[in-house]
Amino acid sequence: MPLLMIIMNSEQYYQKYFSKGVFITGTDTGVGKTVISALILRALINIGVKPSVIKPIETGCIKKDSNLIPSDGIFLKDMAEMDDPIDIIVPIKYELPLSPLVASRIENKPISFQRIDHSFELLINKYDFLIAEGAGGILVPVAISNNALQKKTIYIADIVKRFNLPLIVVSRATLGTINHTLLTVNYAMSIGINIVGIIINYSKSSDTDISEKTNPQIIHELSPVPVLGVVPYIHKIDKENLDKLTKNECKEMLKNLFERL
Ligand SMILES: Nc1ncnc2c1ncn2[C@@H]1O[C@H](COP(=O)(O)OP(=O)(O)OP(=O)(O)O)[C@@H](O)[C@H]1O
Ligand SMILES: [Mg+2]
Numbered sequence: 220m221p222l223l224m225i226i227m228n229s230e231q232y233y234q235k236y237f238s239k240g241v242f243i244t245g246t247d248t249g250v251g252k253t254v255i256s257a258l259i260l261r262a263l264i265n266i267g268v269k270p271s272v273i274k275p276i277e278t279g280c281i282k283k284d285s286n287l288i289p290s291d292g293i294f295l296k297d298m299a300e301m302d303d304p305i306d307i308i309v310p311i312k313y314e315l316p317l318s319p320l321v322a323s324r325i326e327n328k329p330i331s332f333q334r335i336d337h338s339f340e341l342l343i344n345k346y347d348f349l350i351a352e353g354a355g356g357i358l359v360p361v362a363i364s365n366n367a368l369q370k371k372t373i374y375i376a377d378i379v380k381r382f383n384l385p386l387i388v389v390s391r392a393t394l395g396t397i398n399h400t401l402l403t404v405n406y407a408m409s410i411g412i413n414i415v416g417i418i419i420n421y422s423k424s425s426d427t428d429i430s431e432k433t434n435p436q437i438i439h440e441l442s443p444v445p446v447l448g449v450v451p452y453i454h455k456i457d458k459e460n461l462d463k464l465t466k467n468e469c470k471e472m473l474k475n476l477f478e479r480l
Pocket of ligand 1: 245247248249250251252253254255291353354355420421422423450451452453454456
């Protein structure tokens, strides 16, 4: 069910129907899904929308006493200014830095989709908007379901479909990203996922790579979905700097995104 919101775009207010959320995937692990999620959370807060975040499965958590500490979830909870327990924001945690399928096998802890659904339902109903961050890219395996008739692998893409949210693809700016971005976008489209667009993220402070300068334009030219914009290298990632970016360098990208939600 879309939501009517009043958005302030520069000096003008306008009304708009928003989707209830968005799913953030990446072309790979470490491309900047969490940073982009945080930036969008800050932008929503700055326009008066009450956002929430879910990281349905986080692997590579740090073990402290007998608790698993999910760093992405904790960072995003702070950025979203949520007071919900971290176990709602990150319902499934593993210690090993592996795909969920492999981590769950080695740690001998099957994934509970009931817990994921419970968190999702709670957050999507309680808040204006939900940002869901995947794990790695969309073909990261999550589980294998076995029933009498068939054996089926469940991927992150299946969680995107389960949540029924439109997708944002976060891409690196560096060499190799054209291939990874087009593979991700074309595969997601082929299985019927609705893509809002691509965000190209400069996660490293290098300006020596010539491909970084040409990649946004060529991806824009070749991709069947729009490039919403680029996010520059951010020297210090905190609320203050992200808030500044939403009003300056990333304003156009966020406007493109909000117009397409
Ligand atoms: N625009 C940026 N400027 C500076 N550093 C960035 C930027 N984007 C990402 N980074 C840094 O790159 C690293 C990876 O980013 P991030 O954690 O957002 O990736 P991810 O796709 O969420 O990874 P994962 O698959 O582990 O969830 C982090 O150390 C982050 O601080
Ligand atoms: Mg992350």
